[in-house]
Amino acid sequence: MSTTETAVAPLTTQEAEALIDAARAAAEAAGVTAAVTVLDAGGHLLAFRRDDRAVLIAGETSSRKAFTALQLNAPTADLVEAVQPGGPFHTLPTALDRPLLFIAGGVPVRRGDRLIGALGVGGGAPGQDHEIATTALTTLG
Template sequence: MSTPTATPTVAPTVRPLTTPEADALIESAARAAQSLGVRGSVTVLDAGGQLLGFRRDDTAVLISGETSTRKAYTALQLDAPTADLVDLVRPDGLFHTLPTALDRPLLFLAGGVPLHRDGRLIGALGFGGGAPEQDHRIVTAAIAEADLA
């Protein structure tokens, strides 16, 4: 008597984040930053954490490039907006040792947001250069304007 074999479940394929979508996110973030009077940098990472797009405003402080990239990387690795993670790394927070325990470029400041399509993680967007609350407003406005469906 033969045993029936189960058909393997295959996860649905989700279209990866594209360069034109990254460009559109960067343009949207630049407009949102300009509307707030913020000079900074914006980074788009793909689902593997590789750089898909980047722009630094000519007059932005140089470190904004690093902070935008680290915020995007943190949002991608933890699949959560960095604004939601800030309290978790305070001395009494659940992840208080995480920033120093890993040899990774994590940054727990608002301004990084994961990107999803059909419920699947496809990348992340980060902005650095303004106050953390401004950076978060910029990335959320850019995502709201983008059509990632």
């Protein structure tokens, strides 16, 4: 008996730009100066934008949040407790060559049930970054 997998279209540059635009609009509505990163399923940069007024580190945090959400296929907001002392992922933030960042603001991007990329937002409070990211995801339908 053979199984077949249905091909899933990858995240496109056009979709990545739409995510950036939606995140920027959500950030502006929330009064947050943010940086936004979109990665494809392989962890490669598809789109990035940092508000001129955002702190410089927001670019790094948005990228790391996206990478973390991609690698663990979960919103970073859902992983914060797992890296606390005694948590199952306590040593994970420093275990890899490319550090993970367990702060809310990173979300996986899925098409159906398939992981096709990730979105990271940095610059606001963690809850604000998470809200901006999840709001932006609604643009993909």
